[in-house]
Amino acid sequence: MEKNNHTFGQAPVGKLLLQQAVPAAVGILVLSIYGIVDTIFVGRFVGSLGIATITVVLPITFLISSIGMSIGVGGASVISRAFGDGNDARAFSTFGNQIGMTLTLALLFVGLGYLFSDEILQLFGGKGAVLEPSKEYFSIILIGIPFLAWAMMSNNVIRAEGYPKVAMYTLIVPAVFNIILDPIFIVWLDMGLKGAAWATTISYIASAVYTLWFFLFGKSIMKVKSSWFKPDLEIAREITALGAVTLARQGTVSILAIVLNNELFKYGGEMGLSVFGVINRVMMFANFPVLGITQGFVPIAGYNYGAKLNDRVHQTIRLALRSSSLIALLIFVLIMSFTGSLVQVFTEDEDLIMQSIPAMRKSFLATPLLAFSLIGSAYFQAIGKPKAALLLALSKQGIFLIPLVIIMPLFFGLEGIWYAFPLADTGAAAISYFYLKKGTDAL
Numbered sequence: 001m002e003k004n005n006h007t008f009g010q011a012p013v014g015k016l017l018l019q020q021a022v023p024a025a026v027g028i029l030v031l032s033i034y035g036i037v038d039t040i041f042v043g044r045f046v047g048s049l050g051i052a053t054i055t056v057v058l059p060i061t062f063l064i065s066s067i068g069m070s071i072g073v074g075g076a077s078v079i080s081r082a083f084g085d086g087n088d089a090r091a092f093s094t095f096g097n098q099i100g101m102t103l104t105l106a107l108l109f110v111g112l113g114y115l116f117s118d119e120i121l122q123l124f125g126g127k128g129a130v131l132e133p134s135k136e137y138f139s140i141i142l143i144g145i146p147f148l149a150w151a152m153m154s155n156n157v158i159r160a161e162g163y164p165k166v167a168m169y170t171l172i173v174p175a176v177f178n179i180i181l182d183p184i185f186i187v188w189l190d191m192g193l194k195g196a197a198w199a200t201t202i203s204y205i206a207s208a209v210y211t212l213w214f215f216l217f218g219k220s221i222m223k224v225k226s227s228w229f230k231p232d233l234e235i236a237r238e239i240t241a242l243g244a245v246t247l248a249r250q251g252t253v254s255i256l257a258i259v260l261n262n263e264l265f266k267y268g269g270e271m272g273l274s275v276f277g278v279i280n281r282v283m284m285f286a287n288f289p290v291l292g293i294t295q296g297f298v299p300i301a302g303y304n305y306g307a308k309l310n311d312r313v314h315q316t317i318r319l320a321l322r323s324s325s326l327i328a329l330l331i332f333v334l335i336m337s338f339t340g341s342l343v344q345v346f347t348e349d350e351d352l353i354m355q356s357i358p359a360m361r362k363s364f365l366a367t368p369l370l371a372f373s374l375i376g377s378a379y380f381q382a383i384g385k386p387k388a389a390l391l392l393a394l395s396k397q398g399i400f401l402i403p404l405v406i407i408m409p410l411f412f413g414l415e416g417i418w419y420a421f422p423l424a425d426t427g428a429a430a431i432s433y434f435y436l437k438k439g440t441d442a443l
Contacts, residue, residue, distance in 0.1 A: 013315045016300050017293070017323070023168035024159070025292020029285070030175040036345070038196060039281045041182045043347045046192050051346070052273035053133045053193060055280065056126045059257030061141050061148075064109045066250035068102045068149025072156030073298075074243025077382055078235065079160040080299050084306025090235070095222045097235050098153055106149035113142050124254075125261025129270060137197045144201035147208035148174075154211035157222060160299050166214055173210045174203035241386045245377070249393040256397045260405050260417070267414040271355065278346050278356045279363050286331050287370065293324040294374045302382040314440055317379060324371035332367040335360070362418035366425035373425070376432030379440075388435055396428035 042050040075098040082091040113120065117138055126134040151170055159167040178199050185195030214220050264272035297320040304312040335342070343356040373396055380389035401424035408416030 013300070013312060013319055017296055017316065017319055019296075020159070020164045020300060021293040021296030021323075023164040023292075024295035025289050026168050026172070028171060028288040028291050028295075030172045033175060033179070033285070036281050036285055037179050038182055038200070039277065039346055041186045042193065042196050043278075043349075045186050046196075048274040048347065048349055048352055049129060049133065049270060050193055050196075051277035052130050052270050053126075053137055054196075055273050055277040056121060056124050056130055056134050056261060057138050057141060059254050059261075060113070060120055060124055060138065061145055063250055063254040064106065064113060064142075064145050065148040065152060066247055067105045067109065069152040069156070069250070070243035070245075070247035071098050071102050071105075071239055072153035072243075073246045073381065074239040074241070075153070076156035076160035076299065077242045077302050077384055078238055079157065080302030080382070081306030081384060083160075084303040092222070093230070093232050094235050094239065095157060096230065097232055097239060098157065100231065101236065101239065102149055102153045103146065106146040110142050110145050113145070114139070124258050125265050125273065127265055130273065133193050137193050140194065140197035140201055144204035148204040151204065151207035151211050154208075154215070158211065158214065158220065159295065160302075161220060161222060162299070163214075163219065164296065166218070170207055170211055174207040177203035177206045238384075242381060242384060242389070245381050245386055245389040245393050248390055249377075249397070252394050252397040252402070256402050256405070259402050263405055263409055263417060264414075267409050267417070268355075271352065272414060274352055275356045275359050278343060278352070279360050281346065282335070282342055282360060283363075286335060286364070286367065289327040289331070290324045290370050290374060293320055293327070293371075294378045296320075297375065298378050298382045301379055302384075305383040313383075317375065317436065317440060320375050321371055324375065325368065328370045329368040332364060335364050335367065359414075359418045362415070363421040365419075366422035366429070369425050369429035372432040372436070373428040376436050379436065392428075392432050392435060395431045396424050399431075400424035400427040 039051060039054065042054060075094050078094045079091045082088070082094065117135060121131060121134045121138060151174070155167050155170045158170065181199035181202060182196060185191045185199050189195060191198070215222055260276070261273060264276055268275065297316060300316050301313055304310075304316065339357050339360050340353075343353050343360065347353060347356075373392065377389050377392035380386075380392065401420055404420035404423055405417055408420045410416070412419065
């Protein structure tokens, strides 16, 4: 079957980036809308405690499922460069190794999640009145984690093949399922948080089934063949080295969640967790265009780097930075102008609304700088340089945000946590700019 990604080295870069970024952004947008709708239903029909529960559980489940994302991103980098170099056999072998690694590790960590659920939830801030609902929600969500891990791995492979619209549907399918099932389970069947958990779990399964169908019966040349499953230590090492960047980033996000949720509970109680639950959902929604450009940028940069087309690589970097920075600036203006309206979408609790509005404005102060940290890390990951990619991926959460979340409240209380976000964004953008300036001729 003919490969679909040969245009990465031929078509105009602007056209390619648009073709890759728009479907990725739409997929992330729909997924973000699902997160918002889910929080709206939980906030309005379960209450602020329900939002606090989701705030505690989500980082844990995404840490486990990020195994699939990490293997997907690492393998996709290998696949893109292999196709660019004309080495199809290496690309196919990489896919087979990705499948085995994803399923084995996801099932292992889900088992650990069940065995140590109480300890894990308390570590992530599930304390006081939040603990019991968190246990109920977590136990159901874990069922869907292996399916989510598979879908996240597959999404990156599909994009590396040159099928951005199919990758988009991989994100849209679970979002649509969840949006449909939330009112049925939470409201009509009156299942509360349990209903929200089952809606999410079923949506993960639907996404995994869709990607499996594409590999088995769709246009993909990455067929699920037993001959490709032979373990290849060299390929597994490269997948692991590059995927470790994504896993380390998500691991750092999870460590941040532990620190952040405990600091929020310490300085703001259950209400502090609920305020961040609202802010976090808006962050997911606000970042979707820049994340879409970043995801669209990766296979183009990787393919052209593998094909030794350096001018096209530099052109892709410049275009990705300019377009994503402009969009980030527009998002910043919209959030600052309509903060109150955004918060009121999630809750009718006057206390939660009053606390969330100023907190959100402070947290989003450095949004226009977001593009540099994301594109910088993605570039070095795409070209197979894990050390630089890892440093840039960890700069925001690991180098800046975690220490700031601990230190700032000592002087400014709960407000210090909100100001930690723009300070971390600024620091991460500065480091990424330095590395891109040093490592390319694009800036």
